[in-house]
Amino acid sequence: MADRPASPRSGAPSPSASSSKSNRDPSLYLDEHGDLPFYFLDAAEPQLQDKGGSREGAKVVLFGKVPSPQKEGQFDSCSVVVKGFYRHCYFHKARQEVRQEDGSIVYGDYVSDDEAEKEIEACLLRLGVREVMMKPVKKNYPFSFMIDKSKEGQQISREGEYMKVLYPSAYPSLSKRELKGRTFTHVFQESQSMLELLILGKKIRGPGWLKIRAPTAPAFAKTWCKTEFELTLNDPEMEGDEEEQNVLWMNPQPESPPVTVMSLAVRAVPQPKTGVNEVLMISAVVQKNFSIDGPSKDANKNMSSFTIVRNAPNSSCNFPFGFKEELEKAKKMGHNVTDAASERTLLSLFLAKMHIIDPDFIIGHSFLGFTCGVLMARMDEAKVANMSKLGRLKGLQIEWKKRNKSTNSKSHFVEKLVMTGRLVCDTYTSATELVREKNYSLSTLCHSLLKVERPEVSPSEYSKFFAESSTILRLCNLTEGDALLQLRLASQLMAIPLTKQLTNLAGSLWSRSLSGARAERIDYLLLHEFHNRSYVLPGKPSRDMRAGDSGDGEGEVELMGGGAAGGATATRQGRRKAQYSGGLVLEPKKGLYDTFVLLLDFNSLYPSIIREFNICFTTMDRPKQEKPEGEFAYDLPRDTSLDSMGVLPRMLKMLVEKRQAVKSALKSESDKSSLKAQQLEIRQKALKIMANSMYGCLGFVGSRFYAQPLAEMITMKGREILQQTIDLAEKKMNLDVVYGDTDSIFVDSRSHDISEAKKLGNELKSEVNKLHRDLVIEIDGIFSKILLLKKKKYAAVVYEEGPSGPVLSYELKGIDMVRRDWCQLSREVSKTVVDTLLSKEISKEEVIISIRTTLMEVAETLRTPGKVPLSGLAITKSLTKHPQEYGDKNSQPHVMVAMRKLQRNEPVAVGEQMEYVICKGEGSLAEKAFSPSEVKEQGLEPDIEYYLENQIHPPVARLCASIEGLEEAQLAEALGLDTKKFSSTVDSRAGAFGGQELSDTKPLLQQFDDVEPLTLRCVLCKTCVAFPGVYPFQRKRWSQATAEEESEDESARKQEHALRCSNPACPSHQRGEDGAVPNGSPTKPAASAEAFPVGYLRALVGKKIADFKQRYASGYLLVEEEKGTVKMRRVPLSLKYTPELRVVEEYTSSALYRQLLYYRSLFDVKLAEHMSDDANKERQVNGKHKLELQPLPPSVAISMSSVVRYVSAQLEHSAFQQINLSSLFDTTVM
């Protein structure tokens, strides 16, 4: 930037000129006026130990970087200890009570300054504050729109009169409870920290260049920084003079200095007996030119690394013979490995390195949650000196007895304390905030973000690595690799530049921003703004800023002290009940749409509402009238003109406009991957985050600016605007709104024409936008197909026009397959089902076939032991608290698994993803849940039926809920589940078959309506014969009776078997009466005389069965082929099977089953006898003659039974109901 000073020290003596002085001379850092250019990174207000009775004033330590006097362009770490603070508080003056004649009291003017001053002075004196400065001031009050029920008649108005009170910080801050008086009603900022006072007073807005006026050298260093200064603040002049400020924010800002980051990876091994982690190895990767504004240039050039590994004699991790030599060799190869004789040596060495390298940033994966704690515990145990070198604040005393409580302390308080002065970027924490993953282990993140497979080594394997020198070095390599991966991960996530931008925008502390204090960022943004506008600032959560909230009459709970606010009862982990209503969600018009559906969405709805309606602390009025309990009493600000803009709208306007500027700058950037472009991208993102999180903080009980009425007003307007938009679309434009959620509507264009749909969308868009000034709705997407399932649950095909035709992609919201609490298998099956449902141009029948086939295949695979890997069955659930803290631990699978893990002395972290597999066995679900490792070790068997019934069926059923022909029962049938659980309005035929026993020789004959009849072809004369069954009378009895007349053979009294050629001239008839029987002809081989030999029958039936199976299975194969190639383009099944399209389409599993059963029945002699009984009963009723079944020749009987056995074998393997449909896919034919 052109307007930037080239260097923060412009005008300073050049380094060479002062080279004669000692390197340590701090004055070298000062410019010609004796001022210090200081890049502020972070600050802390260390708590002071009380030394007897004498109190020291508060100290605030600023940590940062200063230009190195020795080397141009380099920077040294520096701290500035600021002293001489005065506490600032504001006493709001009371109004005089005037007694009326009727005895009532009215409140008049403010009490006089003298009166107030006297009382306040006395009050402070009573609290031990002897040096006080006081002055009447006018201040504004941010919560003037709320009614303070505890202070009837003494409401604070927007502008009011206060006494400003200042006293040295050596005196303690005042307790609100002790501050009661006649002349004042409220006290503000009495507990403000000096750090906050400094930041607000000096307008320090996050990391940036400051000019420190005339700092001095300290008598002794309080920090481990390379150089240190001390600054005593001027005595507070009541009127702050800009020239007298001793800390100034530089304007314009020179370029930020690069920082040094150190990524740490530690291998700790738990002691078998105690479970205490001991440090085995520490690796660090250091990068010196790390840019805090964006990606770093030449990152690799400025990287170095080291590893320290320790010997552990008398344990499994001792150095093998000759390790020293190997180590020396490795060192010569450039591998920076140091050995240490003991853990203590290792830790000391490490601290020394830390001190020399003096990193500004520490990067680690779960650094605060694990690594740092382990290091500290071991340093304490081994009595390693100067543990505080981990951070930069010297001589910290940490009370260890307190922290040995339990491992589940989530605040990492001590760790943060020790790290003071070095910023910590925890890749775990950052990732949980910046990306959504199924879990946040280093390996997973490397895989998904860096596309790198990280080799995992568990502590139990360390001893193996210590068997040989080479493998120890390999472990060192891996550890160093981890450190490098963490560094890359942090860079990839842009965690450091992004939090820096956020901190700059908010004017908060970087260390707090890094540890994810989101609400605090908004607090600081508003604190700065309100401070600058001369408002008294709200303190820690307490009710007096907004005592007696309008809606619920909670009076003066706060005075009782203990009463926890916000209803946060005890150890309640689950989310508490909502305090006010939020967004409007429409009931979707459920179903599958194949017309274009438009998604219109308001840009940043809530921030826009704040601007549109000028909603702010400063613009809202007190409710004019009492409203009944629970009703919202506030009115909208009447004035929404731009000149009366409130603070919040103004800030949002600023954020939005800045973002627009950044985005347009980004647009003009030709190379989107350039450093500049990426910096802009980060800035843009930070601006968006800030704008969007403002609303959330208004409703946050713990926020400094907690203002539920504002939050409530915003959501209320949100609901109104969405409803208004819907009405416009439906009533005025006669459109079909099929769904909407908070800030969006989904409109069915009822058209297959994209341009028509777009036109419609644009019309609606412009109509809506006409209604608003700041609110903007936009077409957020066009779906060529959408399956609306439930509120917040849908699957859609996004239609976009690319340079070469339409580009399709999925949008999947809320459905089970996007959630991590279903096993992978379930998600995969759902995926296939969604693929089918959303595929293009596929008939309803094809969809049904395809999904049924998928399910049958899944069931078959699952029921085949070992076909599905355990990982596919693992169900994942997070531990949201320590296992012990769960109420009924015994009924929750993930908790049970965690408890057992604890029992085995394995660490269990809060937030960890517990994997479990449901196994066969007795008891409740939780008792059948085991971790994958337990399953393997104990040889347990997964409960396949559980998975089919509870993991596959419900999600698929939900997806198919609106698809006719794929009701729950059909899906259950396809999965081979008990269909009785589902209402039997569904497939009655399937139901009928479901109850059928295979051994039953009396099937329901009408069920063979749709089977293909069996045609035999005489092997001798090639005549084709439709095979009626064992006897001719059976011909018309397989399906519903037809009106057709009986043929001669069917009604013949003497029923001869039907296994004979119909051609009278056939040679088969030449041989004896029965034809089929080779009755011992001497001239011809017996077999050749048969029309239908048994071998032929079996082959024919076998072939037919195989054909049907193939026909059935081919549907599946086609789907499978599809999956591998084009996700969205499914070739319809009919394309491949045009000649037999109908057959294929209708060829379901039950059809196949019936076909097989039919074949068997045709040859079933016993069945024939049953059927003749039935037939004779009917004939008797109708007065027809009785049929007499003629005995079968032995050979025919053998043929018949042979075929029956053959078909039965195939049927038995393929139990269609409740057993196993899978062998239908067995393509081998006997």
Place this chain on the structure above:
RNA sequence: GAGCGCAGCGU
């Protein structure tokens, strides 16, 4: 069916 609890999607 209600209650409780758990999970974590959605805006």
Place this chain on the structure above:
DNA sequence: ATTACTATCGACGCTGCGCTC
């Protein structure tokens, strides 16, 4: 209601599972 230890977390809307009554 914390910036020294009980942790501390932006809001609300919605579905789905398991257990007990």
